[in-house]
Amino acid sequence: MLLRRVAQHVKTQNWFAVGLDFVIVAAGVLLALQVSNWSEAQSNKKGATNTLVRLKNEVSFNTIALEERIASIGESRSTRDRAILALDRCDDSPEAISAVTKTIHVMSGDILPSFVDNSLRELARNDQYLELLTDAFRAELNIYDSRLADERSQLKINYELMWDDHVLRNPSVSVVAPEGDVSRALIALHRPMAELCEDPVFGRQLIMTEGWHQAATSRMTRFKKQNEAFLLEIDAELERLN
Template identity: 35%
Template sequence: MILQRLATSIRKQDWFTVLIETLIVVFGVFLGIQLGNWNEARQDQSGLLSAVDRLKGEAELNLKIADGVIERIDDFEDGRIAAMRAISSCDASEEAQRGVESAIEEMMSDLSPELVDFSLTELGRRDEYLDRLSDEFREAMNTYQGDLAEEKSALASNNVLLWDQHVIKHPAIGAEFTPDDPETSTVLKLRVPLAELCLDAEFQREFAVTAGFVESTKLRLKRFQTRTRDYLDALQDEQARLDAR
């Protein structure tokens, strides 16, 4: 309608009306663009807040996952200590042999936690979100992401190394298969009586190294938890800053 009036005014050479109606058209276009940008900014802000909230939930989940592995390591610490004493004292009893076998099996359990980073990866692909984050938080987030990747790689490598060096390649350790019991389908067993193995310096060394690997896993996870809590503090500060905008 306004364009028809504008055309009519031009034909009549009513330049004042032409100017006014042109300004109205330009202002309408400008206002439409501004409203579109404002709506897009609101959507980006809402999406960013949701993404940051997911980051928080993911980091808290990683803390719980690490807690679970640390708890498992602590739960069979007494068994590891008792097994090392049995080996050192050459305890030839059946109970001692079963204790050493149980300790080995516990140490060979999967201690490589499935730490998660889905939200971090997703956020890294959204430039429109990253541009709205503060430089301080982006640095904290990048540091945490690097720590997370390092832990996932190191813990997985440690787990493979444990099996490769201390079970698969160790002649004194074998496995019994019980397919009728899915929960204990594979049980690690000593192929040589403990009374002989305790005199084997290599076996003692391998057992001590395996126990050391387990403790190093625990220490790594505790260190990762400390860094994760620092990251959560930075994330909470960033949430407060974004909420205030």
């Protein structure tokens, strides 16, 4: 209809009306673009906010996972101490042997927390979300990403080393799985305590692994505190977006 009106105005050489029609068309196009841009901006803001909320939940989950691993290591401390003392005294009592086998089982177990980072990856893939975040928060986001990757890598590498040193490459130790059930696997010693306590390699491995567990506890405790600080940063960024 508008085109027919423009054509009619051109035909009658009513240039004022033609100009007015073009102004109306341009204004309509500009308004449509503004509405489209506003809608896209609102959609991106909502997406960024929702992703930050999920990120906050993931960081909280990772913090709890760290707390559980730290507590688990702490709970086995007395058993580890008894095992090292038993080797030092060449104690061959059933309690001492049990402490040693339990300690090997604990020390060679997986202490890597079940970290999650789905929202972190989602933020990294969406530039339109990152553009809505402050430079300071993006820097904190990169730091958290780097720390998470480092903790995951270090704990995984050291766990694998502990398993190899204490079980796979240790001729004095084997894993016994009752009826093939790995979830109920137990550690078995092939040498009496009188021989094990005289083996400098066996005792040194336990002491070194005990030291590593304490170092891992310190690392996870430090990362937990960093996570708690990052949660505050997320809250501040969410408040700014809203």
